[in-house]
Amino acid sequence: MNKIQSLPPIFVTLLIQFIVYICLSFLRPELHDYLGYVLPLFWLMLVQGALSASITFLLRLPYWWVCIQVVAPPLLVLGMALDLPLWVFPVLLALLLMIFWNVVINRVPLYLTNNLTVDKLDDLLPKKAGLKVVDLGSGFGGTMRQLASKRSKQHFYGYETAPIPFLLSWLLAKLDRRSHTEFYFKSFWAIDLGKYDVVYCFLSPVPMPDLYAKAVGEMKPGSLFISNSFTVPNHKPNRTVTVHDARHTKLMIWKI
Ligand SMILES: C[S@@+](CC[C@H](N)C(=O)[O-])C[C@H]1O[C@@H](n2cnc3c(N)ncnc32)[C@H](O)[C@@H]1O
Structure with missing residues (x-):
């Protein structure tokens, strides 16, 4: 990981947008002279987005930040053109933060385990009654709910710090009385x-190196630590299973 990647990404991406905005402001008169007409604000913001995204890509920040960098400036102009009331922007930002909280804070985005991977997990998990399974960063809780529906004698837990995904998972668990x-x-x-x-x-x-160290330090001998897609540098898993889905998901399994 380089120095820039170790800084909070929200800070780096905002800084990139700011620097590109300043450069474009200086270049704007030259650009207009060259084109012979005034570039509409929306097009200017498309250029702003494309340049910011290119720099973000070159700095090797995760791909979802590259996508955010492309769409944010034109969306802002679109919002202004639609003459949305001013409160819409902070409310939208707050909602997005409450869903994608951990992209900003812990550099963990929200994407969900697909059904084929849940089926594979179901094949892999021990069958013994009373087994306790936990999903670290449980999102909307779908993985644990699906496994629980297939395994009535085992217990499933999830921990989540993004408010909206947590609330939904909690509510759905409460509504399902057999859950x-x-x-x-x-x-x-x-x-x-x-x-x-x-x-x-x-x-x-x-988080993988620190999380693996935590698992090794705390989990009982014989228990399983399973990571979807992300490995632990310098610690080869005991087993790797490939799921036959479009992205060839890999489940890496360490026996503690
Ligand atoms: C890639 S999603 C996975 C969601 C779910 N486990 C699934 O497989 O469908 C990762 C989740 O981890 C959550 N997360 C990241 N860091 C966390 C932390 N320190 N404690 C709890 N949740 C965390 C994020 O908010 C996000 O919902």
Whole structure:
């Protein structure tokens, strides 16, 4: 990871937009002279987005930041053109933050385990009654709910710190009376992994080394640590299973 990648991405991306905006402001008169007409604001913001995204890409920030950089400036102009009331922008930002909180704070985006991967997990998990399985960063809780629906004698838990995904997972678990799933609004760094027989996670490369060290330090011998897609540098998994989905998802399994 380079120095820039270790800075908070929200800070780096805003800085890139700011620098591009300043440069474009200086170049704007030259550009208009060259073109012979005044470039409409929307087109200017498309250029702003494209340049900011290119720099973000060159700095090797994760791809979702590149996408955000492209769409943010033209969307802002579009919002202004639609003459939306001013409160819409902070409300939208707050809603987005409440869903994608951990992209900003922990560099873990929100994407969901697909059905084929859940089926594969179902094949892999031990069958014994009373088994406790936890999803670290449980999103909307779908993975644990689907597994719970197939395994009535086992227990499924999730920890999530993005408010809206957590609330939905919690609500759906409460509404389903037969549910043997529990969701907590708590960072997985603050829990004891020793209580669980299987720890599942689908995060990003960033937390994996520290999370693996936590798992090894806390989990019982014989329990399983399963990571969807992201490996742990210098620690080869005991087993890697490929799912036959479009992205050839890899499930890496370490036996503690
Ligand atoms: C890639 S999503 C995976 C969602 C779900 N586990 C699934 O597989 O469908 C990662 C989730 O981890 C959450 N997350 C990231 N860091 C966290 C932390 N320290 N504590 C709890 N949740 C966290 C994010 O908010 C996000 O919802």
